[in-house]
Amino acid sequence: MPITRVEFHHLLGAAPARRALCAGALALCAARGSLGGALPEPERLSAGTAAVSRTPASPPSPFVHRGVFSAAVEREPDAAELIALLAAEGGLPPRVAATFTDDTADATPSAGRISITAQRIDGIPVWDSARIVAVRRCPRGGTLLYASFRGLDPDPCAAVIRESRALRGPRAESGGGEPVLLAASPRPRLALLSAQAGGAAADAALVFADPDGGAPFARYPLWRRHSACVAAHATPGELPDTPENPPVLFALPGLLASFQDAAGARIGPALTDREGCLGAAPPEAGFVAVEGLRGPFLTVTAEDAPPLSGRIACGDAVLVLNDPPAPAQTAQVNVFLHIGAARDFVAAYLPDCPVLTRPLSARVNVRNLPCNALYGAGVLEFGAARDPCAAAAFSTVIHHEFSHALTSSLTPVPPETALDEGLADAFTVLLNDDPRIACGLGGGAGGRDVSARLLRWPNDVTADPHATGLIVAGAWWRLNEALADAEGESGRALARRLFFDSLSLRPSAIGPELGWALLFLDDDNADLSDGTPHLRQIAASFGAAGLLPPPWQSVMLVHTPPPDPPLGARPVLRVRAHGAPLAAPPRVRYCINGGRAREFSLVEQYGGMYTGSFPPLDAYGLVSYAVLAEDVDGVRIAAPYAAAAGDAFHLLVGRTARIIEESFDAGAGDWRHAALTGLDEWMIGPIASPRGQWDPPRASSPPACAGIDLGGPGRDGDYRPGGWSYLRSPAIARPPAGRTVLEFARWLSVAEGDEAWIAIRGRTVWTSGGAALNDHAWARTCIDLTDFLPEDDAFELEFALKAAAESPARGGWHIDDLSILAVTPEPSFVRGDATGSGSVRIDDAVKILAAAFGAPLACPDAADVDDDGTMSIADAIALLAYLFAGGAAPPEPFPSSGTDPSPDSLGCEVAPAPSA
Incomplete structure (x- = not known):
């Protein structure tokens, strides 16, 4: 018809x-x-x-x-x-x-x-x-x-x-x-x-x-093609293989087939095109055969299923490999198809990426891999394809595991686990343009949504690398959305371009250096001081996640610690908040000598400036504190920047005496260093060029410092995987009383799985605990050593670092301006009471006059009646004027005993003994 x-x-x-x-x-x-x-x-x-x-x-x-x-x-x-x-x-x-x-x-x-x-x-x-x-x-x-x-x-x-x-x-x-x-x-x-x-x-x-x-x-x-095509059933897209989303028929591109003659002899190989079809068959060919799911760069096998195979006459239209589709065979096709899609995604942005020319193998329906998938050594493995854990039914699971192959191909040492998981999630959501990953896997327990809530480094770092990785994946998704809002589809393409370019820089840990690298890639004039074309979007996404160093955070808290206070003082703190508005005034969380944490709130004085005072600090020793705040979007901010990871500001309360001081400017002296395994890479001297990306540009107080691989010809500035080395101090005299505090300038970077620590005779005083740690500036660090000192009269301090055999390596220790301090309580006195009687009398004026002409005095601070920081005849005259002529009363501490609220060079060795 x-x-x-x-x-x-x-x-x-x-x-x-x-x-x-x-x-x-x-x-x-x-x-x-x-x-x-x-x-x-x-x-x-x-x-x-x-x-x-x-x-x-x-x-x-x-x-x-x-x-x-x-x-x-x-x-x-x-x-x-x-x-x-x-x-x-x-x-x-x-x-x-x-x-x-x-x-x-x-x-x-x-x-x-x-x-x-x-x-x-x-x-x-x-x-x-x-x-x-x-x-x-x-x-x-x-x-x-x-x-x-x-x-x-x-x-x-x-x-x-x-x-x-x-x-x-x-x-x-x-x-x-x-x-x-x-x-x-x-x-x-x-x-x-x-x-x-x-x-x-x-x-x-x-x-x-x-x-x-x-x-x-x-x-x-209407024209139709004559060439033979290959098809199979697979699960499309995000959704798992469920009754609501059954497998559908897909053309199989990139599949290796062979032409055969009438007798079944192999004539030559053929590869299906993007529509699953083969080119024209040789004249002598009578059949097309497919022996399994394999192509030039991927082979998929199933542990619990026979290999796929089929044979059709060249004149026939279609060979369907899994009809009706068994779950095991569907898993094979899913992995073959969606790895092909992931490879196409990489090829569009990194055409020279090694993963595109590196053969991969995939195994599905692996019996001893319940509800899981993994990648290692060029092999992707997926657990048995059965509800509710059919991992290979999710394109996002397949893409996630392929991303591990991608990052592995770019560097011989993979990034730390949490970053690797975060980059794999970021790759997946950018490829699919959807923030959900494996939603429904394991009955819903295995899915992730990178847009569900804002996570911030280091506040939301956990022991679960997948959960920690969401910090990174969420930042990339927010950047994708921000650029799309600003520039449409070209903005999404830019997000993907920045992502792949950042992979080329081989990131190795979660931290502000991720955002720093992104600014570098986005910069158009080799000058970050004037911003970058997409600084606003990068700051809103990576800055909000804590992945940008100052000054590119959403909010930056600027604070300079006050001078070390005397006992009983109430130091005043001033904090300036720059950037987005805060939800409430900042809080100060502090502890004294490692005790329980306490808090007090600051008060806003004017736009963005907050002040407040500590309660009276009646205990001598080490006070450690951090400033904490939240912006109106719920983003948590801290000063110091990595306070959640243990960094803090420090105050020394009481009288301090320096037992040793070391700036390393005069060389190694009696400091020793060695390696227990691997190379001894400790060096003492100036930081040389070239240096590693983790290293400081110069010593805290130039010219010299101590550190691991300070750079120079033939060096990269990083420690070596598998190494274990230490730097040991000369013998240090134990203070006779008070608390002993280590104070030094630190710039330290260690990869996840590596450990840096400080020890005294084998007792660990401080450790990084195997977590990644990345300083981005020199910071004053104080550690209370009191509870770790031996009973002997002297001790040695040891800085050590041990790297895993497969460590991605970082810059390691950098140490400068080191001191051992003895912190003791300041004696209480009454100003003007030079005799120690507990009140001021005429004999105190006489003792002050004698001290002015060279007589010894136990507490010169008590004799400083006018509190000008010196002791002279004027102090005796001022005291006599107060006693007999209605002159001004001495400043505090007076008339009750106390410590000097204005420290000076006079000091008070011991409380004055009452005169006879």
Whole structure:
């Protein structure tokens, strides 16, 4: 039955439009003399009075996405003719199992309805729901057909399979009465997979009609390919293999096949193209064979399933490898397809990446890998494909594991575990343009959403590397969204470009250096001081996550510690907040000599300036404190920057005496260093160039410091994997009383799994604990050694570092301006009480006069009556004026005993003893 097909958008609309379409179709039929006559390709049509002259155009957007299939025929077709009609246009495959029923509820003299349930062609499911083909008789004779159905999704929702791989999306939302073009953009795919054997069918054509008048204006022939194609069922996109999202048919690109002769002898290899099809077969070839899921760079095998294999004649259209699909085989195809999509993603941004030319192996349905997936040594492994832990049913799980192969290919030593997991999540969400990963895996327990909440380094660092990695993945997702808001799709492309460029810099740990590297990549004039083109978006995403060093945080707290206070003082703190507004005034959390933590709040004095005082510090020793705040978005900020990781400001309360001082400017002296394993890379001297990216640019107090690999010719500034070395001090005299405090300037960087520590005779005083630690500036560090000192009169201090055999390595220790301090309580006295009687009398003035001329005095501070920091005759005169002439009273401490609130050089060795 020859036909002419006319397409019209929203055919189920108003009756005048339908009548116009019928009229146009029949006018065309009359002009040609018969329906379906040959037409030039393409051409402008003139079909009687209803014809409208138009320039041929490309298929309009309704054809590409939604619309209605319609055909004008001379008479109402019977069931067999209807199947042939639809199959000729690619709408339904031939040899389809179909049933036809009359719908009496809709039966009218001019209408009828036929329900078609098309299920399989040669065992291949084509659609998953019934569709309705309606038959309408035109007033002037003839019959018009149109259809509405749930079928192939022309725009698959899974980004990983857009364009070249998807035959339909996970769930087509086009049912429920909305007309869908029966031969829309998936039609060529459907033809490839199901209707090629019948030949090119060059007589089938599409004719486009004017949407208003219904007049046809252009005709396009339908061509079908003859080459053999390979298809298999797989789970599309994000969703797992569930009854709501069953496996669908995919073309298999990049699959290794072979041409065989009639006897089965192998003639040569062939590779399927992006549509799953092979090129023209050699003349002597009679068959195409596929032995398994393997290509030039990937081989997928299943532990609990036989290898996929198949063989078809070269003239046949399709070889379906897993029909019906068993879960084990679906897992194989999923991994093959989605690793292919991940490789395409990498190739678009890092075309020279080693992972693109490095063969990979994948194993699925691994019995001893329950509800899990992993990568190692070029092999990806996925646990058994069964609910609720079908890891290989999730494209995001597959992409995540492939990302580990990507980062492994870029550096011989992978980044720390938490960063590796974070980068894998970032790769996955950027590829899929969706913040969700494995949602539904393990009954919902295994999924992650990188946009769920803002996480910040180091506040949200945990022992779980996947949870810690969300700090990084969330930052990349927010940057992707921020750039998309600012620049649309080009912004998303920029986010991906920055991501891959940052991988080329081989990051190794989570910390502010990630954002620093990003600013470097975004910079356009080699000067970060004037910002970068996308500084606002980078600061809002990476800065909010704590992944930018000052001054690029969302809020920066600026604070300089006050001078070390005397006993009993209430030091005043001043903090300036720059950037986003704070939700509340900052809090100060402090502890004394390692005791319990206490807090007090600061008060805003004026815009962004906060002040407050400690309670009286009545205990001598070491006070450690940090300033904590939150901005209005709930982002936690601290000063020092890494307070959550243990960094703090320090105050020494009481009288301090320096036991030793060492700036290393005079060389090593009696300091010794050695290696227990590996190389001894400790050095004492200036920091040389070139230096490593983890190293300080110069000593804290130039010219020299002590550190591991200070740079120089042939050096990279980093410690070596597998090394264990130490720097040991000369013997240090133990203070006779008070608390002993180590004070030094520190710049330290260690990778996760490596450990830096300080010890005294084998007792660990401080340790990094195997966590990653990255200083970005010299910082004053104080450690109370009191509880670790031996009973002997002297001790040695040891700085050590031990690196794992597979360590990515960092800069290690850098030490400068080291002191051992003895902190003792200051004696209490009454100002003017030089004799120690507890009150001031005339004999105190006499003792002060004697001391002014050289007599010994136990507490010169008590004799400093005018508190000018010196002791002289003027102090005796001032005391006599107070006692007998109504002069001013001495400053504090007076009239009660106490410590000097204004420290000076006089001091007070011991409280003055009462005179006889």
